[in-house]
Amino acid sequence: xxxxxxxxxAVFQVHPAILSIAVLGALLLQTFLPLKLPLARLMDFPLxxxxxxxxxxxxxxxxxxxxxxxxxxxxxxxxxxIGIFGIAKAIVGYLAASASTRFELESLVARTxxxxxxxxxxxxxxxxxxxxxxxxPPPFQPAAAASSVLVNVAxxxxxxxxxxxxxxxx
Amino acid sequence: MFxxxxxxxxxxxxxxxxxxxxxxxxxxxxxxxxxxxVVVAAQILLLSLQITRNNHVRxxxxxxxxxxxxxxxxxxxxxxxxxxxxxTYRNLWHAEQENQELHIQLVAAQAQIQxxxxxxxxxxxxxxxxxxxxxxxxxxxxxEVIASSPAYSPGENSNAIFIDKGSDSxxxxxxxIITPEGVVGKILAIFPHSAQxxxxxxxxSGVGVTLAQSRVxxxxxGGSNSLCDLRYVMNEEVVSRGEAVVTSGLDQVYPKSLxxxxxxxxxxxxxxxTITVRPSVDLNRLEMVLVVLKPAAAEQQALNLPLRSx
Numbered sequence: 001x002x003x004x005x006x007x008x009x010a011v012f013q014v015h016p017a018i019l020s021i022a023v024l025g026a027l028l029l030q031t032f033l034p035l036k037l038p039l040a041r042l043m044d045f046p047l048x049x050x051x052x053x054x055x056x057x058x059x060x061x062x063x064x065x066x067x068x069x070x071x072x073x074x075x076x077x078x079x080x081x082i083g084i085f086g087i088a089k090a091i092v093g094y095l096a097a098s099a100s101t102r103f104e105l106e107s108l109v110a111r112t113x114x115x116x117x118x119x120x121x122x123x124x125x126x127x128x129x130x131x132x133x134x135x136x137p138p139p140f141q142p143a144a145a146a147s148s149v150l151v152n153v154a155x156x157x158x159x160x161x162x163x164x165x166x167x168x169x170x
Numbered sequence: 171m172f173x174x175x176x177x178x179x180x181x182x183x184x185x186x187x188x189x190x191x192x193x194x195x196x197x198x199x200x201x202x203x204x205x206x207x208v209v210v211a212a213q214i215l216l217l218s219l220q221i222t223r224n225n226h227v228r229x230x231x232x233x234x235x236x237x238x239x240x241x242x243x244x245x246x247x248x249x250x251x252x253x254x255x256x257x258t259y260r261n262l263w264h265a266e267q268e269n270q271e272l273h274i275q276l277v278a279a280q281a282q283i284q285x286x287x288x289x290x291x292x293x294x295x296x297x298x299x300x301x302x303x304x305x306x307x308x309x310x311x312x313x314e315v316i317a318s319s320p321a322y323s324p325g326e327n328s329n330a331i332f333i334d335k336g337s338d339s340x341x342x343x344x345x346x347i348i349t350p351e352g353v354v355g356k357i358l359a360i361f362p363h364s365a366q367x368x369x370x371x372x373x374x375s376g377v378g379v380t381l382a383q384s385r386v387x388x389x390x391x392g393g394s395n396s397l398c399d400l401r402y403v404m405n406e407e408v409v410s411r412g413e414a415v416v417t418s419g420l421d422q423v424y425p426k427s428l429x430x431x432x433x434x435x436x437x438x439x440x441x442x443x444t445i446t447v448r449p450s451v452d453l454n455r456l457e458m459v460l461v462v463l464k465p466a467a468a469e470q471q472a473l474n475l476p477l478r479s480x
Binding site for chain 2: 060061064065068071072081082083084086087090091094097098129133134135
């Protein structure tokens with residue numbers, strides 16, 4: 001179970017090329033995979049990349065920047081308004097970076113719970129933004145939101161293990 | 171392999187560049203949170219430029235209008251209130267001014283109405299007096315009552331009055347004073363420009379009278395309570411209440427058949443009846459009277475006054 005700790009926390013970093021490849025790969029998979037796999041419509045690769053790197057770097061500003069960048073790129077590649085994903089992922093990046101200084105992240109349980117929480121927070125942000133900003137927001141579907149959490153948590157566990165191979169202590 | 175005892179882990183995270191000395195400590199402590207707010211606000215602004223509402227109105231314009239609308243309404247309302255208050259004050263001030271002017275005009279108009287009413291009343295009285303004068307077969311001169319002699323007892327009506335005609339108008343003593351209603355009295359004393367008249371209600375006055383129906387003659391003397399006493403009427407005579415009393419002309423002062431009063435009360439005395447007569451003239455409200463001129467006085471009057479065209 002995750003536990004708060006006051007001992008010095010580990011900070012990791014990755015090579016910038018790895019970060020760029022991860023960002024581009026997440027965006028490509030997000031745009032390409034739903035065409036082939038219906039289940040991929042519930043997946044959010046850029047979100048998982050944002051969560052991972054924000055947790056790893058433990059830097060709130062970095063988390064905000066990464067989330068904003070990923071979100072805006074995702075907005076640009078979608079047919080919606082530019083800024084909705086950007087806001088949601090900026091908030092998630094901030095929250096992930098904030099949580100990283102309080103929890104032991106090497107535990108699988110901690111990663112699972114935190115990922116689920118952040119995915120849920122991301123989906124709620126999207127729903128709120130659409131409800132507030134759009135004149136005719138789409139209806140909120142709890143089942144789809146729950147499914148999205150489960151799918152992304154499972155995907156995140158796999159993705160995090162892969163990305164762990166490329167990180168090194170800061 | 172991850173080494174928790176690695177000296178690299180004990181190294182504190184790289185400190186962020188120190189902020190300027192002017193940045194408050196609160197903002198410095200929560201810099202990342204404020205950075206998040208800035209980023210989110212910038213993206214909301216970006217969204218507001220894209221999203222449209224209400225027939226393609228951009229969301230940013232929609233928000234701006236909605237944000238300033240309450241202030242504009244409040245300012246407009248405040249201006250309306252101030253304008254209405256000023257307009258109301260000015261109208262009230264004008265209304266007050268107009269009210270004062272109208273009040274002054276009203277007072278003046280009321281005074282004029284009163285004056286005109288008095289003039290109309292006097293005109294009517296004079297016309298009545300003139301009509302009466304024209305009906306008489308003897309000459310008269312009109313006079314105005316100007317004063318009354320003080321009574322001896324407080325509260326009692328005076329039995330003598332003053333008129334504004336005197337010897338300069340050809341008047342003498344013992345001239346009869348009458349009105350269209352009846353006999354008033356006779357001149358007691360004459361002065362150059364006025365004359366004192368003794369009313370018939372004075373005990374010292376005496377008028378030769380006749381009862382209009384029974385034709386009984388007697389002497390009318392002044393009594394009490396503004397009434398007169400008819401004396402020297404035998405008990406055998408028949409006198410009824412309400413019977414008219416007129417002048418007999420036997421006293422050589424009052425012309426004959428002028429109304430004097432009516433019988434108010436009749437009683438039996440030892441020899442003579444006790445008859446009370448109420449004068450036909452209201453002697454307490456005399457204003458204009460006629461002075462009956464005797465032939466000598468009439469001649470004198472004709473010599474003194476300017477000739478009238480017929």
